[in-house]
Amino acid sequence: MHGYDPAFQRAVSEFSGIYYLGAALMNAGAAYYLWQRLHKVRDALVWLAVALLFVVLAAIAQGGSPVGLPKGVQDTLNTIFTGNRGAVIFTVGTFAFLVFLYRFRTFFVRPRVAWTALNLALLYLGLSMTSRPFWEIVAKPDNIPIVALIFLLGFFTWLATYKAVQNDQRAREGLPPLEKEDSEKVLVWPDLVYTELICMLALTAILLFWAILIKAPLEQPASRADTPNPSKAPWYFLGLQEMLVYYDPWMAGVVLPTFIIIGLMALPYIDFNKLGNGYYTIEQRRFSYAMFQIGFLQLWVVLIILGTFLRGPNWNFFGPYEPWDAHKVLVLNNVNLSDYFWIDLMGTSLPKGGTVLGILKREWLGIVLLLGYLVLLPPILAATVFRKFFIKMGFIRYMIMVQLLLWMMLLPIKMVLRWTLNLKYIIAIPEWFFNF
Amino acid sequence: MGLGQTIRNSQLWKSIFRHPAPLDRRNRIVVMLTNFFLHLHPVSIKKQGIALSYTWCMGGVTFFLFLVETVTGVMLMFYYRPTTEWAYRDIMSLTDVTSLGIMRELHRWGAHAMVITVWLHMYRVFLTGSYKPPREFNWVVGVILLVLTLLLSFTGYLLPWDQLAIWAITVGSNMARATPILGHEGPGQQLLTLGGVDLITNMSDARYVLLGAREVSNETLNRFYVLHCIAIPLAVATLLAIHFWRVRKDGGISGPL
Numbered sequence: 001m002h003g004y005d006p007a008f009q010r011a012v013s014e015f016s017g018i019y020y021l022g023a024a025l026m027n028a029g030a031a032y033y034l035w036q037r038l039h040k041v042r043d044a045l046v047w048l049a050v051a052l053l054f055v056v057l058a059a060i061a062q063g064g065s066p067v068g069l070p071k072g073v074q075d076t077l078n079t080i081f082t083g084n085r086g087a088v089i090f091t092v093g094t095f096a097f098l099v100f101l102y103r104f105r106t107f108f109v110r111p112r113v114a115w116t117a118l119n120l121a122l123l124y125l126g127l128s129m130t131s132r133p134f135w136e137i138v139a140k141p142d143n144i145p146i147v148a149l150i151f152l153l154g155f156f157t158w159l160a161t162y163k164a165v166q167n168d169q170r171a172r173e174g175l176p177p178l179e180k181e182d183s184e185k186v187l188v189w190p191d192l193v194y195t196e197l198i199c200m201l202a203l204t205a206i207l208l209f210w211a212i213l214i215k216a217p218l219e220q221p222a223s224r225a226d227t228p229n230p231s232k233a234p235w236y237f238l239g240l241q242e243m244l245v246y247y248d249p250w251m252a253g254v255v256l257p258t259f260i261i262i263g264l265m266a267l268p269y270i271d272f273n274k275l276g277n278g279y280y281t282i283e284q285r286r287f288s289y290a291m292f293q294i295g296f297l298q299l300w301v302v303l304i305i306l307g308t309f310l311r312g313p314n315w316n317f318f319g320p321y322e323p324w325d326a327h328k329v330l331v332l333n334n335v336n337l338s339d340y341f342w343i344d345l346m347g348t349s350l351p352k353g354g355t356v357l358g359i360l361k362r363e364w365l366g367i368v369l370l371l372g373y374l375v376l377l378p379p380i381l382a383a384t385v386f387r388k389f390f391i392k393m394g395f396i397r398y399m400i401m402v403q404l405l406l407w408m409m410l411l412p413i414k415m416v417l418r419w420t421l422n423l424k425y426i427i428a429i430p431e432w433f434f435n436f
Numbered sequence: 437m438g439l440g441q442t443i444r445n446s447q448l449w450k451s452i453f454r455h456p457a458p459l460d461r462r463n464r465i466v467v468m469l470t471n472f473f474l475h476l477h478p479v480s481i482k483k484q485g486i487a488l489s490y491t492w493c494m495g496g497v498t499f500f501l502f503l504v505e506t507v508t509g510v511m512l513m514f515y516y517r518p519t520t521e522w523a524y525r526d527i528m529s530l531t532d533v534t535s536l537g538i539m540r541e542l543h544r545w546g547a548h549a550m551v552i553t554v555w556l557h558m559y560r561v562f563l564t565g566s567y568k569p570p571r572e573f574n575w576v577v578g579v580i581l582l583v584l585t586l587l588l589s590f591t592g593y594l595l596p597w598d599q600l601a602i603w604a605i606t607v608g609s610n611m612a613r614a615t616p617i618l619g620h621e622g623p624g625q626q627l628l629t630l631g632g633v634d635l636i637t638n639m640s641d642a643r644y645v646l647l648g649a650r651e652v653s654n655e656t657l658n659r660f661y662v663l664h665c666i667a668i669p670l671a672v673a674t675l676l677a678i679h680f681w682r683v684r685k686d687g688g689i690s691g692p693l
Contacts (some may be wrong), residue, residue, distance in 0.1 A: 012655065050640070054588055074646070077653055120658060123668055128509070142548070142600075144550065144638050145545070145548035145551075148552065149552050149555075150641075151555060152552065153556075153559075156492060156556060156559065156560070159492075160559075160564075161488060162650050163489070163490075164563075176692065177692050179484045179490060179692050180484075180691075180692045181484075181690070182482065182483040182484035183482050183483070183484060183692075184482070184483050185480045185481065185482055185483070186480060186481060186482075187464050187465065187479065187480050188468055188474075188477045188478060188479060188480060188487070189458050189464045189467055189474070190464070190481075191481075191486060192475070192477065192481060192486045193474065195488070195493075196496060199493055199496060199497065199500070200500055203497060203500055203501075204504075205543055207504065207545060207546055207549070208538075208542070210545045211542045211545055212538060212540040212541075214529075214541070214545070215541065216540045216541045216543075216544040216545070217600070218527055218528070218531070218596060218598050219598040219599040219600045220598060220599045221598060221599070222520070222524065222597045222598055222599060222601060222602035223522045223599065223602075224602075226599070227603065228599055228603055230465060231606065231607050232539070232601045232603075232604060232607060233604055233607045233608040234589065234590055234593050234604050234608060236551050236586055236589065237586075237590075237608055240611070241607065248614065249610065249613075249621075250614035250615065250616055250619070250622045250623055251614070252611070253610075253611025253614060254611060254612070254614060254615045254616065254619075254622070255574070255616065261579065261583055264558075264579045265569060265575075265576045265579045265580075266573050267562075267572070267575065268568060268569075268576070269572060270574035271567075271568065274569075275565075276565040276567040276568075277565045277566070277569075277692070277693065278564060278566060278568075278692045278693065279563065279565070279691070279692045280563060280564055281565075285565065289563075290530070292562055296559065296562075299630075307627035308649070315437060316544075334586040336689040361588065390605045397498045401494040404517075410653075418468075431625070433614070433621050433622055433623045433625060434623035434624075435449035
């Protein structure tokens with residue numbers, strides 16, 4: 001697709017050489033640590049071998065033609081992750097993946113497994129960089145922090161889960177959490193003050209290095225006449241922009257963000273569970289843990305990754321190795337619920353919407369469904385699955401919690417309805433700018 | 437007497453640091469109580485409370501990045517005029533003319549990093565259940581600080597006045613015109629009328645208040661500049677003081693009871 005471009009080749013070679021060398025050093029460091037400190041010679045040898053493999057990859061890259069992901073694999077991935085189907089597979093796939101990690105967390109938190117996963121992730125990223133479309137998006141200066149975010153979240157989620165698994169095991173044995181073991185007091189000077197100083201110096205070094213290495217981009221001067229395609233919001237709001245696929249701006253841009261902020265603020269007042277205060281645990285607070293992770297990892301971070309790396313011109317979904325073609329046309333025939341009801345089911349045309357009554361008649365099914373969801377579901381849940389919650393929380397607290405949950409779940413519900421039924425709006429009242 | 441000793445015995449030194457160097461236990465306690473910058477800390481702390489594997493240091497890193505953004509931001513303000521005529525050219529000359537010109541790089545990458553570290557800080561506080569009593573209110577302050585961090589970054593996005601800036605802010609602020617009741621294309625917009633005249637139009641709705649105009653323009657640039665350099669930093673600084681003070685008042689860094 002792209003012809004041979006020496007500048008691009010040189011950039012990829014230089015980057016890959018340093019990148020693989022970094023990965024090699026990382027593994028060599030791990031090997032040294034295992035050998036010297038933990039005296040695990042066999043493990044040390046394994047990671048030394050991995051380090052050598054990365055050195056070989058670095059040498060090949062320095063030679064001018066870095067090893068890349070085979071074209072066949074790239075094409076297969078592009079065929080799986082493409083068009084409207086790609087967004088579905090990506091969103092559902094990441095959710096299934098997170099659930100899988102959670103379910104088998106005692107296996108995945110083992111340092112050996114986690115380290116292997118990190119190496120595989122680094123290898124995949126390195127091999128993919130030889131694809132030009134991939135490189136142009138991932139190596140874009142403003143996107144580098146988002147790549148860093150993925151690795152940082154991976155690392156810290158591993159760290160927290162590692163400690164939670166240990167603490168949960170100890171709790172089963174009747175032992176206090178590990179954090180309790182270290183309740184001996186130390187003086188802040190020097191123990192904390194020096195840590196802070198070292199952190200500041202390290203951070204200053206990283207920032208200086210980053211600032212010297214990568215120039216802050218500056219595009220063409222602002223022009224109203226020239227709309228870029230795609231036009232994207234700042235990266236941390238791309239989750240909201242992704243919601244625009246499923247909801248109108250008043251929901252995706254105003255109502256749902258407001259609920260996110262209110263929900264976060266309300267969290268300490270609706271989580272009545274006294275356990276898990278001041279130490280890592282999962283089993284002692286499963287429900288709040290699961291809800292937070294769905295909200296934060298799946299509905300916020302994953303959607304940002306999707307919006308940054310996989311949404312191209314016209315907000316179409318593009319495979320990871322697919323060039324962003326502005327002329328790609330994806331046909332979307334989304335249908336309103338009222339169309340389904342009146343045209344497909346009743347076999348008539350839509351009732352005229354000139355009057356309030358006419359609009360209500362046209363949209364009655366959607367209105368009933370939404371009101372049922374928001375008004376009838378809370379008491380039903382209180383009598384069934386949330387029975388214990390309702391008793392412990394009291395009416396007001398319970399209602400706030402359940403409303404926040406229901407509003408959060410509106411997003412995945414609408415996603416699934418869109419993917420399965422091509423449903424556009426549950427309630428469509430364009431006369432009042434009220435499309436839901 | 438060595439040079440170090442001479443300096444430490446001088447009137448000047450003693451007027452600044454009233455106590456001997458923090459080399460023994462007594463003076464290590466005294467230094468925490470008498471130094472303005474250190475008195476935010478307690479004198480002693482549980483070992484667990486300063487373990488990096490527990491705290492991740494992300495709150496501290498975010499605060500440090502806020503300081504970096506303040507210092508580099510002030511330097512950038514020396515060279516920058518927030519008008520459509522000059523903004524882009526001033527950024528250009530920052531790169532081309534100013535010596536040692538990495539302040540914009542430090543400011544931009546620091547800003548990206550700050551958004552990430554503030555999320556990680558929230559993530560850690562959630563995962564350790566540190567928002568639970570007695571720290572509920574400090575979590576609320578933290579959520580506001582997180583939102584303000586995003587707004588700081590959002591208002592700063594516009595200032596270079598390049599294509600990325602103007603269109604990112606256009607996409608971001610377009611949502612405001614769909615605000616229920618207060619946006620001119622939002623549901624319930626027709627509710628606010630007075631004698632048959634719409635109160636909410638594209639000249640008076642939430643988006644107009646945000647942008648100072650009907651589209652991202654010179655007025656917006658000025659408005660975002662003031663928000664970015666003065667209004668939001670002042671709010672953040674105030675809330676930071678409360679946030680840190682409450683950490684101490686709520687029993688120090690969290691830990692198992």
